Amino acid sequence: MQKSGQIVSADETAAARPRGRPRAFDREAALAKATRLFWLKGYEATSIADLTEAMGIGSPSLYAAFDSKEALYLEALRYYADHYSELVWGRYDAAATARQAVECLLLDSAAALTNTCDGNPPGCMVTLSSVDGEGHAELDARMRRARAAMLDRLEARLDQAVAEGELPASTDVQALARFVQTVQSGMSILARDGAGRGELEAVAGIAMLGWDAHTRDGGGI
Amino acid sequence: MQKSGQIVSADETAAARPRGRPRAFDREAALAKATRLFWLKGYEATSIADLTEAMGIGSPSLYAAFDSKEALYLEALRYYADHYSELVWGRYDAAATARQAVECLLLDSAAALTNTCDGNPPGCMVTLSSVDGEGHAELDARMRRARAAMLDRLEARLDQAVAEGELPASTDVQALARFVQTVQSGMSILARDGAGRGELEAVAGIAMLGWDAHTRDGGGI
DNA sequence: CTATTTATGTATCAACCGATACAGAAAGAT
DNA sequence: ATCTTTCTGTATCGGTTGATACATAAATAG
Numbered sequence: 001m002q003k004s005g006q007i008v009s010a011d012e013t014a015a016a017r018p019r020g021r022p023r024a025f026d027r028e029a030a031l032a033k034a035t036r037l038f039w040l041k042g043y044e045a046t047s048i049a050d051l052t053e054a055m056g057i058g059s060p061s062l063y064a065a066f067d068s069k070e071a072l073y074l075e076a077l078r079y080y081a082d083h084y085s086e087l088v089w090g091r092y093d094a095a096a097t098a099r100q101a102v103e104c105l106l107l108d109s110a111a112a113l114t115n116t117c118d119g120n121p122p123g124c125m126v127t128l129s130s131v132d133g134e135g136h137a138e139l140d141a142r143m144r145r146a147r148a149a150m151l152d153r154l155e156a157r158l159d160q161a162v163a164e165g166e167l168p169a170s171t172d173v174q175a176l177a178r179f180v181q182t183v184q185s186g187m188s189i190l191a192r193d194g195a196g197r198g199e200l201e202a203v204a205g206i207a208m209l210g211w212d213a214h215t216r217d218g219g220g221i
Numbered sequence: 222m223q224k225s226g227q228i229v230s231a232d233e234t235a236a237a238r239p240r241g242r243p244r245a246f247d248r249e250a251a252l253a254k255a256t257r258l259f260w261l262k263g264y265e266a267t268s269i270a271d272l273t274e275a276m277g278i279g280s281p282s283l284y285a286a287f288d289s290k291e292a293l294y295l296e297a298l299r300y301y302a303d304h305y306s307e308l309v310w311g312r313y314d315a316a317a318t319a320r321q322a323v324e325c326l327l328l329d330s331a332a333a334l335t336n337t338c339d340g341n342p343p344g345c346m347v348t349l350s351s352v353d354g355e356g357h358a359e360l361d362a363r364m365r366r367a368r369a370a371m372l373d374r375l376e377a378r379l380d381q382a383v384a385e386g387e388l389p390a391s392t393d394v395q396a397l398a399r400f401v402q403t404v405q406s407g408m409s410i411l412a413r414d415g416a417g418r419g420e421l422e423a424v425a426g427i428a429m430l431g432w433d434a435h436t437r438d439g440g441g442i
Numbered sequence: 443c444t445a446t447t448t449a450t451g452t453a454t455c456a457a458c459c460g461a462t463a464c465a466g467a468a469a470g471a472t
Numbered sequence: 473a474t475c476t477t478t479c480t481g482t483a484t485c486g487g488t489t490g491a492t493a494c495a496t497a498a499a500t501a502g
Contacts, residue, residue, distance in 0.1 A: 020478025021468045045265055048460055058481055059461075065479095069460065127410060147414055175423035178411065182424045186407030189348060190399065193368055202396035203403045210431025241448025242498045269490055279451055280491075286449095290490065 027065055030055040032083075035076040040121040042129060043073055043139060070139060077142070080125045087112040089153075098161035099215070102154075102180050103208050109184050110200035113191040123188035151181050167215050176214060183207045248286055251276040253304075256297040261342040263350060264294055264360060291360060298363070301346050308333040310374075319382035320436070323375075323401050324429050330405050331421035334412040344409035372402050388436050397435060404428045 033054045037046050048069060052059050066072040091104035109124075116122050129143045154177035161167045187200050254275045258267050269290060273280050287293040309329050316322035330345075337343050350364045375398035382388040408421050 017470080018478070019470060019476070021470085021480085023479065024468090047458080049458085060463095060482095061480060063461065144414055147410075172423065175420070175427060178416065178420055179424045179427040182407035182411055182428075183403055184407070185410040186403035186405070189368075189406040189410075190403055193365055195399065199396070199399055202393065203400045206396060206400040206431045206435050207403075207428075208431075209434035210427045210429075213430035213434045214427050238500085239448070240446070240500060242450085242500080244449065245498090268488080270488085281452095281493095282450060284491065 023061075023065065025055070025057050025061065030057065030065070031072075031075060031079050034072055035079045035125075036119065036121065038073055038076045039080065039125040043069075043136065070136070073139065074142070077125070077146070084112065084120075084125075087115075092157075097166050098157050099166070099208075099211065101157055102211060103204070105180070106183060106187075106204035106207060107201060109187055110204050111197055113187055114195065114197040114200060122191040122194075124185075127185050127188040128192060147181075147185075150184075151177055154180050171215060176211070179210065179214075180207070244282075244286065246276070246278050246282065251278065251286070252293075252296060252300050255293055256300045256346075257340065257342065259294055259297045260301065260346040264357065291357070294360065295363070298346070298367070305333065305341075305346075308336075313378075318387055319378050320387070320429075320432065322378055323432060324425070326401070327404060327408075327425035327428060328422055330408055331425050332418055334408055335416065335418040335421060342413075343415075344413040345406075348406050348409040349413060368402075368406075371405075372398055375401055392436060397432070400431065400435075401428070 034051050037050055037054050041050070048059055048062065051069075051072070052062055055062065057065075062072070066075060088105065088108050091108055092101045095101035095104055113123055126143060126146045155173055158167065158171065158173040158177055162169060162171055162173060167173075183203065187195075187203060190200065190203070255272050258271055258275050262271070269280055269283065272290075272293070273283055276283065278286075283293070287296060309326060312325035312329055313322045316325055334344055347364060347367045376394055379388065379392065379394040379398055383390060383392055383394060388394075404424065408416075408424060411421065411424070
């Protein structure tokens with residue numbers, strides 16, 4: 001890990017170094033704390049006082065480093081995607097077949113959504129985000145787009161599987177993708193209510209039985 | 222022992238009528254408005270000003286009719302359960318088999334969660350309630366208990382099906398019940414994101430394929 | 443009628459919200 | 473060392489939150 005965001009290359013540091021007093025706190029570490037707080041309590045319920053206390057800084061420092069509460073939340077979302085989406089989507093991207101990809105997605109979700117040992121809140125920050133529409137329409141639209149992106153990702157992989165012949169042409173790609181998204185979203189709610197990894201893995205197993213039955217022949221409908 | 226004659230119990234109406242000025246607004250109608258507002262925006266994001274405006278009353282009247290914002294929310298929860306749970310659980314209770322019960326639950330959920338034509342917000346009020354833990358621990362515990370009650374209801378029906386021989390003794394009742402709860406919970410999130418009834422019904426169909434595969438023989442695991 | 447009891451509207455409470463003004467402190471540039 | 477630039481801590485801004493005090497209006501009981 002790097003210290004306080006200082007860059008390694010020497011020439012760039014000398015050129016880009018600002019003239020005045022450097023920041024006294026680790027911006028990345030503070031962002032990590034803010035991310036966990038937003039992740040745990042949501043946008044509205046997390047106050048500036050909560051954030052400054054968890055980050056160990058005063059409010060002017062917060063507004064100097066990040067522009068506003070909303071901008072900080074957007075950065076927290078990026079931090080979350082950069083640090084945690086790999087746990088869920090890593091094996092999905094590397095899988096050889098769509099079935100393996102989805103199975104990895106659900107199993108890895110079961111593990112990641114319940115991984116509270118290192119201080120992470122249970123459930124997915126994006127799925128559980130309940131930013132109310134009124135007054136924060138921009139954030140709400142951003143969250144909806146993030147959730148829609150997951151559905152697009154699933155549909156793209158399923159379309160590829162149909163094109164490659166892994167899945168029959170009669171597969172209802174949209175319905176199957178939405179089914180996977182439904183299970184993954186529901187797992188976040190169960191995780192927040194205290195369900196453990198093994199319990200969610202069992203849910204994933206039954207979901208994969210639905211996948212198999214649906215993709216076996218004409219969709220089963 | 223009462224004298225024969227007046228069965229209507231006119232004494233109760235006369236005796237129970239309060240002496241002073243009667244309430245000028247319909248308490249039940251105001252509770253319905255408050256319920257929809259809480260359902261749409263959640264507990265924290267709904268302010269007293271929002272409530273009084275929607276109900277068409279002033280804040281003193283609100284605090285006279287209901288004790289506090291928290292008490293009003295609890296009454297809204299009861300109103301929600303009394304008026305909307307029948308749409309989802311009605312055919313579940315009347316179904317002859319556990320499979321029919323679960324299928325009815327998921328299909329009726331697909332219809333109810335997307336029924337926004339008469340002003341109802343999409344999704345389930347209980348599932349989507351994201352009352353933050355800190356500061357409102359009592360409400361949070363209540364919501365968790367409500368969600369746990371759904372799981373108990375599913376497990377009880379599955380246990381009965383195993384006892385009656387509908388399902389094989391090797392059925393993993395807890396996992397199957399959690400699977401159904403996961404799908405139903407996930408459907409609320411998709412409904413809030415704009416998914417329609419047909420799309421959720423297709424999800425329910427694939428989920429029932431998972432049910433069939435799991436209950437066919439030894440659980441399939 | 444008068445007396446009593448309750449609800450309503452206005453106006454406001456203390457506490458907290460997100461966001462800043464200000465002055466002093468700290469560190470590189472020269 | 474001095475200057476310049478930036479950050480930090482205190483203290484506070486206007487606005488909103490949930491919740492009330494108060495006086496008034498309204499409706500029943502007698």
